[in-house]
Amino acid sequence: MAAEEKLDAIVVGAGPAGCAAAYTMARAGLQVALIEKGSKAGAKNVMGGILYNHYLEQVVGEAWKEAPLERPIIEEQRWMMTEDAAIRLLGYKNLRNRERPHSFSVLRARFDEWFAAQAEAAGAFLIPETVVEELILRGGRVVGVRTGREGDLYADVVVVCEGIGLGSRLLERAGLKPRLKANQAAMAVKEVIALDPAVIESRFNCEPGEGASIECYGDATRGLSGFMFIYTNRETVSVGGGALLSELADTRLSREELAKRSPNAILNHFKGHPAIRPLLQGGETVEYLAKMIPEGGYRGIPKLYGNGYLVCGDAAGLSNPVHREGSNLAMESGRIAGEVVVHAKEQGDFSEAALRTYKLRLDRSWIMADMRKYDRAVPLLEHNPQMMGKYPKVLDRALDEFFRVDGESKWTKQSKALRIVRKEGGLRMLWDTGKALWTLARPLHR
Numbered sequence: 466m467a468a469e470e471k472l473d474a475i476v477v478g479a480g481p482a483g484c485a486a487a488y489t490m491a492r493a494g495l496q497v498a499l500i501e502k503g504s505k506a507g508a509k510n511v512m513g514g515i516l517y518n519h520y521l522e523q524v525v526g527e528a529w530k531e532a533p534l535e536r537p538i539i540e541e542q543r544w545m546m547t548e549d550a551a552i553r554l555l556g557y558k559n560l561r562n563r564e565r566p567h568s569f570s571v572l573r574a575r576f577d578e579w580f581a582a583q584a585e586a587a588g589a590f591l592i593p594e595t596v597v598e599e600l601i602l603r604g605g606r607v608v609g610v611r612t613g614r615e616g617d618l619y620a621d622v623v624v625v626c627e628g629i630g631l632g633s634r635l636l637e638r639a640g641l642k643p644r645l646k647a648n649q650a651a652m653a654v655k656e657v658i659a660l661d662p663a664v665i666e667s668r669f670n671c672e673p674g675e676g677a678s679i680e681c682y683g684d685a686t687r688g689l690s691g692f693m694f695i696y697t698n699r700e701t702v703s704v705g706g707g708a709l710l711s712e713l714a715d716t717r718l719s720r721e722e723l724a725k726r727s728p729n730a731i732l733n734h735f736k737g738h739p740a741i742r743p744l745l746q747g748g749e750t751v752e753y754l755a756k757m758i759p760e761g762g763y764r765g766i767p768k769l770y771g772n773g774y775l776v777c778g779d780a781a782g783l784s785n786p787v788h789r790e791g792s793n794l795a796m797e798s799g800r801i802a803g804e805v806v807v808h809a810k811e812q813g814d815f816s817e818a819a820l821r822t823y824k825l826r827l828d829r830s831w832i833m834a835d836m837r838k839y840d841r842a843v844p845l846l847e848h849n850p851q852m853m854g855k856y857p858k859v860l861d862r863a864l865d866e867f868f869r870v871d872g873e874s875k876w877t878k879q880s881k882a883l884r885i886v887r888k889e890g891g892l893r894m895l896w897d898t899g900k901a902l903w904t905l906a907r908p909l910h911r
């Protein structure tokens with residue numbers, strides 16, 4: 466491509482947001498370059514991951530059925546852990562998901578490659594192994610990108626889908642986004658562990674080809690704000706999780722304490738838990754990955770549009786860690802951005818005022834409704850460490866008392882269990898639980 470050639474749009478990053486945006490614009494006949502720094506799309510991308518097919522279908526239609534997805538998720542579990550117990554807070558096996566699946570386990574290396582190929586087939590130029598080094602600004606307007614391999618490329622609009630992390634600082638460097646604070650992102654790690662499919666199915670109580678997800682809190686992350694997960698793939702399981710950066714790197718802690726809460730140490734701690742170890746036994750680690758997750762909530766969302774640019778997905782801070790959703794917010798925001806650019810092209814107007822439609826559409830969508838709803842969820846955990854540390858232990862002790870059959874009457878058991886909750890958790894535990902439920906039920910009005 467000649468350096469001076471001007472495209473309709475440049476998309477930075479071939480993750481779910483970038484592929485959705487590029488696909489949408491290319492299908493409408495726009496000239497689009499999709500630039501990806503990896504040797505191919507997905508080469509280094511990380512996700513737990515559970516992908517929500519509804520949002521993929523919104524972009525590619527029926528073709529979603531050909532996507533390289535792993536297993537439909539039939540059962541979801543949530544565990545609260547202490548050092549030597551696992552309290553199953555929720556176990557939901559929905560057999561209707563066999564006929565009407567809404568989520569699948571996924572390996573991003575395969576999925577992103579497929580998704581980028583769909584964008585290519587729709588007409589986008591995929592440019593892999595190319596780092597966008599900076600956004601080119603002229604007179605307060607983004608007019609193109611400077612790349613390591615292709616030189617300068619120009620377009621009417623640049624859709625920034627760079628994700629977040631140390632290597633994703635284009636917007637920050639251009640002064641279009643403030644630097645992330647340590648309590649606005651989690652650091653997550655993940656291992657892919659190979660296991661025989663029949664072993665996966667028997668350990669996770671799945672029928673052949675079907676999958677399960679387990680998410681664990683409390684001691685799983687050594688009490689930090691975050692969670693650990695196990696997701697079943699076809700021939701592997703994905704094991705990982707993360708916690709807030711501000712807690713992982715708490716400067717008040719000693720070096721030894723910090724080492725214990727490094728993401729890798731937490732992952733090993735989780736894998737060694739007596740309730741988790743048997744699920745992974747005999748497996749061979751075939752991949753290890755680390756990445757950040759935006760957790761700044763609604764108030765952490767940066768400016769999403771300006772003269773000649775739009776921001777989607779993780780780069781836009783769109784993520785819902787409470788429901789482990791991110792890829793769907795990325796695909797949906799990418800699709801909406803693509804549609805807004807198509808309209809801007811029809812009008813021949815790529816000004817900030819024209820691209821504002823993107824923000825207005827997001828504001829009216831489920832994305833911003835959810836971002837507002839969970840805006841206070843992460844600070845709630847951050848400021849109440851007892852919810853992931855002390856309270857699971859109190860609950861564990863009360864349940865131990867309640868379930869132990871040791872010659873005492875059920876009346877005695879019941880009052881002992883209640884006494885434990887009252888004495889060790891106290892009114893504060895009830896207050897905190899009520900406050901948490903109220904916080905999550907009440908949307909942020911802005």
Ligand SMILES: Cc1cc2nc3c(=O)[nH]c(=O)nc-3n(C[C@H](O)[C@H](O)[C@H](O)COP(=O)(O)OP(=O)(O)OC[C@H]3O[C@@H](n4cnc5c(N)ncnc54)[C@H](O)[C@@H]3O)c2cc1C
Binds near residue numbers: 477483515595780
């Ligand atoms: C451990 C973990 C588990 C997760 N689990 C789930 C889950 O189960 N379900 C879910 O929905 N979400 C999950 N998420 C979140 C999900 O991964 C993200 O929300 C989603 O990937 C965001 O998509 P994106 O396209 O915005 O960004 P990304 O997926 O990060 O893609 C950004 C792309 O841009 C490229 N790029 C970056 N900078 C440049 C540059 N300068 N030049 C060229 N290319 C560049 C990158 O290589 C990458 O391909 C998880 C995240 C993590 C880390």
